[in-house]
Amino acid sequence: MRLPLRLFPSLPAPVRTFSSVPAGKLNFVPACSTADARSLELLQDFVSRSRRLFVVTGAGLSTESGIPDYRSEGVGLYARTDRRPMQHTEFTRSAKSRQRYWARNFVGWPQFSSHQPNCAHRALRSWEEKGKLHWLVTQNVDALHSKAGQTRITELHGCAHRDCVSCVLRVTCLGCGSITAREELQRRFVSLNPDWSAQAGAVAPDGDVFLEDEQVLNFRVPSCEQCGGILKPEVTFFGDTVAKATVQFVQERLAEADAVLVIGSSLQVYSGYRVLLAASDKKMPIAILNIGPTRADHLAELKVRGRCGDVLSVIQPL
Ligand SMILES: [Zn+2]
Numbered sequence: 001m002r003l004p005l006r007l008f009p010s011l012p013a014p015v016r017t018f019s020s021v022p023a024g025k026l027n028f029v030p031a032c033s034t035a036d037a038r039s040l041e042l043l044q045d046f047v048s049r050s051r052r053l054f055v056v057t058g059a060g061l062s063t064e065s066g067i068p069d070y071r072s073e074g075v076g077l078y079a080r081t082d083r084r085p086m087q088h089t090e091f092t093r094s095a096k097s098r099q100r101y102w103a104r105n106f107v108g109w110p111q112f113s114s115h116q117p118n119c120a121h122r123a124l125r126s127w128e129e130k131g132k133l134h135w136l137v138t139q140n141v142d143a144l145h146s147k148a149g150q151t152r153i154t155e156l157h158g159c160a161h162r163d164c165v166s167c168v169l170r171v172t173c174l175g176c177g178s179i180t181a182r183e184e185l186q187r188r189f190v191s192l193n194p195d196w197s198a199q200a201g202a203v204a205p206d207g208d209v210f211l212e213d214e215q216v217l218n219f220r221v222p223s224c225e226q227c228g229g230i231l232k233p234e235v236t237f238f239g240d241t242v243a244k245a246t247v248q249f250v251q252e253r254l255a256e257a258d259a260v261l262v263i264g265s266s267l268q269v270y271s272g273y274r275v276l277l278a279a280s281d282k283k284m285p286i287a288i289l290n291i292g293p294t295r296a297d298h299l300a301e302l303k304v305r306g307r308c309g310d311v312l313s314v315i316q317p318l
Pocket residue numbers: 173174175176177178224225226227228229
C-alpha cells in the first residue's frame with residue numbers, strides 16, 4: 001500500500017523543536033536534515049502493515065529531552081569529551097573509581113531526574129494505547145518512557161530514576177545483595193559529606209556529571225549498612241551482562257511480535273543488537289529510524305534518517 005503524500009502536509013523544518021523543551025536542550029541532537037517525504041511514506045507503510053510492533057529505543061530518543069547520547073558525531077559524549085561510561089570491572093575493582101562515580105552521581109542526580117519525556121516518548125505511549133505497539137525495549141536508563149506512561153516496556157539496563165516504579169531506581173550491595181532506595185543513599189551522602197559541594201556540569205546519559213578529580217578527593221562513599229559491602233546502582237554498566245531472565249523475557253515478547261522498529265540507537269551495545277539478530281533469524285521485517293549509521297543497517301528493509309521526535313510526530317499508528 002502506498003500512502004498519499006498529503007498525510008504529511010507540514011513536515012518540520014530542521015531546527016524546529018516539537019518537544020516544547022527549551023531550544024538549548026537541542027544542543028545534543030546531531031545535525032541532520034529533515035527526513036524526506038518518501039522515507040516517511042515508507043515508514044508509515046511499515047508501521048501500518050504491523051499489527052504487533054516491537055520497538056527498540058536508545059539514547060537518540062532522549063537527546064531531544066536534553067540528555068546527550070554517547071556516540072553521535074560532534075555532539076555525543078565521546079565526541080565532546082574524553083570521558084567514557086563506567087565499566088563494570090572498573091567499578092568493582094577500584095575504590096577510587098567508585099568514589100568518582102558516586103560523587104558525580106550525587107551531584108548529577110537532582111538534575112538528571114528532572115528531565116522530561118519529549119514528543120517521541122509521548123508518540124510511542126500513544127502507539128501503545130492504540131494497540132499498535134506490542135512491546136518496547138529500551139537501552140536508556142533515564143526512565144523517560146515510564147514518565148510518559150509506557151507500560152509494555154523492558155528497560156534492558158535498569159533505570160536510574162527516583163520516580164520510576166516499574167524497575168530499579170535502587171542500589172544493591174555487591175556483598176550481601178540487600179537493596180536500598182537511591183533516595184536513601186542520597187540522604188546518606190548528604191550526612192557523610194556535610195561540607196562537600198560541587199557544581200554540576202553537563203549530565204551524561206547515565207546521570208554522570210563533569211567533575212575534576214580534585215573535586216572528588218574528599219567525597220565520602222558509604223558502604224552497606226548490613227555487611228559493609230560495596231554499593232552499586234542497580235543499572236547495568238558497560239561490560240556487564242543483562243540478566244538471563246530479562247533476555248529470555250525479551251525474546252518471548254519478540255516472538256509474539258510481527259515487525260521490529262529501531263528508534264534512536266546505533267545498536268553498538270550488544271544487548272540491543274542481539275534483539276535485531278534474533279528478529280533477522282525469524283525473518284521479521286525490520287526498520288530503523290536513526291540519524292547516523294547503525295550496526296544493523298544491513299538487516300533492515302528500511303532505514304530512515306531523521307530526528308526521532310520530528311518523524312514520530314507525523315507517523316500514525318494506523
Ligand atoms: Zn551488604
